[in-house]
Amino acid sequence: MKAVVLLSGGMDSAALLLYLLDDGYEVRALGFNYGQRHSKELGFAKALAEDCKVPFSVAEMGNLRELLPGSSQTDESVAVPEGKYDEDSMKATVVPNRNMIMLAIAIGHAIAHDCDAVAYAAHAGDHAIYPDCRPEFAESMARAAGLCDWKKIQLMRPFITISKASIAALGNNLGLDFQKTWSCYKGGDVHCGRCGTCIERREALHLAGVPDPTIYAVDAPSLKTMIENDWHLPK
Amino acid sequence: MKAVVLLSGGMDSAALLLYLLDDGYEVRALGFNYGQRHSKELGFAKALAEDCKVPFSVAEMGNLRELLPGSSQTDESVAVPEGKYDEDSMKATVVPNRNMIMLAIAIGHAIAHDCDAVAYAAHAGDHAIYPDCRPEFAESMARAAGLCDWKKIQLMRPFITISKASIAALGNNLGLDFQKTWSCYKGGDVHCGRCGTCIERREALHLAGVPDPTIYAVDAPSLKTMIENDWHLPK
Numbered sequence: 206m207k208a209v210v211l212l213s214g215g216m217d218s219a220a221l222l223l224y225l226l227d228d229g230y231e232v233r234a235l236g237f238n239y240g241q242r243h244s245k246e247l248g249f250a251k252a253l254a255e256d257c258k259v260p261f262s263v264a265e266m267g268n269l270r271e272l273l274p275g276s277s278q279t280d281e282s283v284a285v286p287e288g289k290y291d292e293d294s295m296k297a298t299v300v301p302n303r304n305m306i307m308l309a310i311a312i313g314h315a316i317a318h319d320c321d322a323v324a325y326a327a328h329a330g331d332h333a334i335y336p337d338c339r340p341e342f343a344e345s346m347a348r349a350a351g352l353c354d355w356k357k358i359q360l361m362r363p364f365i366t367i368s369k370a371s372i373a374a375l376g377n378n379l380g381l382d383f384q385k386t387w388s389c390y391k392g393g394d395v396h397c398g399r400c401g402t403c404i405e406r407r408e409a410l411h412l413a414g415v416p417d418p419t420i421y422a423v424d425a426p427s428l429k430t431m432i433e434n435d436w437h438l439p440k
Numbered sequence: 441m442k443a444v445v446l447l448s449g450g451m452d453s454a455a456l457l458l459y460l461l462d463d464g465y466e467v468r469a470l471g472f473n474y475g476q477r478h479s480k481e482l483g484f485a486k487a488l489a490e491d492c493k494v495p496f497s498v499a500e501m502g503n504l505r506e507l508l509p510g511s512s513q514t515d516e517s518v519a520v521p522e523g524k525y526d527e528d529s530m531k532a533t534v535v536p537n538r539n540m541i542m543l544a545i546a547i548g549h550a551i552a553h554d555c556d557a558v559a560y561a562a563h564a565g566d567h568a569i570y571p572d573c574r575p576e577f578a579e580s581m582a583r584a585a586g587l588c589d590w591k592k593i594q595l596m597r598p599f600i601t602i603s604k605a606s607i608a609a610l611g612n613n614l615g616l617d618f619q620k621t622w623s624c625y626k627g628g629d630v631h632c633g634r635c636g637t638c639i640e641r642r643e644a645l646h647l648a649g650v651p652d653p654t655i656y657a658v659d660a661p662s663l664k665t666m667i668e669n670d671w672h673l674p675k
Contacts, residue, residue: 235507264507267500272470272545273552302548302588309544310507313537317508342587348580353537353572 207231207320208361209311212254212261214246216386216406217326217369219253220376224363225324226257227379233318234261235311239300240270249387256385264310273301304337308346308360316354323350324361330369330405340365369405370412377415384418398425399438408436442466442555443596444546447489447496449481451621451641452561452604454488455611459598460559461492462614468553469496470546474535475505484622491620499545508536539572543581543595551589558585559596565604565640575600604640605647612650619653633660634673643671 208225212218212234225232234254236247247263254261304327311323331338347360364372376383388406389396396403398421407428410417417428430439443460447453447469460467469489471482482498489496539562546558566573582595599607611618623641624631631638633656642663645652652663661674669675 238502262507264504265502267473267502269499269545269548272497272499273548300548301551302544305544305584305588306541306548309537309540310504313504313508313535313541316536336590337588339587342584345580345583345587349540349577349584352574352577352580353540355571 206322207233207318208322208324209233209235209315209318209320210259211307211311211323211325212236212250214249214251214253214387215326215402216376216381216383216388216409217328217364217372218250219386220372220379220381221324221326221364222253222257222259223376223379223381226259230322232257232259233314233320234259235314236261236263237266237307237310238263239266239303239306240268245389245392246387249385253385262314264307264314266306269306302337304335304342305346308350312350312353312358312360315358316356319356320358322359322361324363326364326372327362328364328369328372329366368412369409373409373413373415377413382418383410383415388419393422395420395422396425397422404431404436404438407431441557442468442550442553443557443559444468444470444550444553444555445494446542446546446558446560447471447485449484449486449488449622450561450637451611451616451618451623451644452563452599452607453485454621455607455614455616456559456561456599457488457492457494458611458614458616461494465557467492467494468549468555469494470549471496471498472501472542472545473498474501474538474541475503480624480627481622484620488620497549499542499549501541504541537572539570539577540581543585547585547588547593547595550593551591555593557594557596559598561599561607562597563599563604563607564601603647604644608644608648608650612648617653618645618650623654628657630655630657631660632657639666639671639673642666 208230210222210225210232212222213236222232222234236250238244238247251261308323315323327338327343343362350360351357388402390400390402391397396419407417426439443465445457445460445467447457448471457467457469471485473479473482486496543558550558562573562578578597585595586592623637625635625637626632631654642652665674
């Protein structure tokens, strides 16, 4: 089986890449440059793909930033929210219809390279925040992926029922070096430790009992403080 | 109601634009530059949108050409096939998963601009050739469009059950100036008159009883010859 894996450079898609390789898949990795504030993640994705000896391509999304204004990930006039993801403010990180756009291009890439499947790392914890991470959205996209060409492309989302902590444990068991993944929405030298993705990363590794090798900024709250604040930022 | 219309510069989407405006929609038009051999169509789309006083944007599809190799529309090493569309060779004009990619971006554009719907001009005659023009594909995409965001986006394909000839008749009734649309896959000064889209255009206007104002190349077969050859190229 040949699969295209959506590889962002974050820990979830990195674990997915290792998971598929471990399962015997022949893999092509695909990253997206959709006008993020920084493309640091993509450098991590490229390095990881090289480590795993799989081909890596980047879909350059041209002027998507102008076409889909309003998200803090693409629009510099919107501030990056801090704190845990389940707060309303985090909705500002949503790029309109990002998942459908990425899946559509990945499915086209899979067809062009005679692959059987597209795999992505949506997980159980995504649902509440991102409407396009809900299982029913994925099911309609899976149906479309089976109809869009003469060849049926399978849409794989093996992590859809498990938590980010379970992904962390799985990645750890597969030998993933978490230092070779990048989560922070801000593009600093080190992880900021206080944006939504940093907090999720810290929480997932902690809950999985995996030692966190990530270097966080000197002003990041300590792990103890994060736990005491129920993984929100200290008031 | 506000709708994003996929506007290619061809006659079908031009008729769709007029149809929606006539129906009272507030419209935004969206074109795609996905690495076509020529972007002549897009100039026609832009001029038409200006005529109709609707905003027009172009989604620049970056390196899609490299990611989705193998189609004559994006890959210069593949020849443009000539003759009627229902021949196997015309499959070479298919850009893998193009419709899903365009719809995904249009839906994101609709969300970002607070529109209610995305409309595109897939018609009954497309089905046999393009798997992603089949009604069941559109139905799964319509479902995904209703789930991808907090706001439901409606997917409109009002021409899905009618022929290209019926679209020609409808456009004519709405005052469409067919000289202001472009169909030819080759990007010459005038329509070549012998590629798949040119033949479809000539046939549709003829069947609709609409005088064809298109200027075709001097070596294009005559209308009489096309009819006698059952709209294939002369042997």
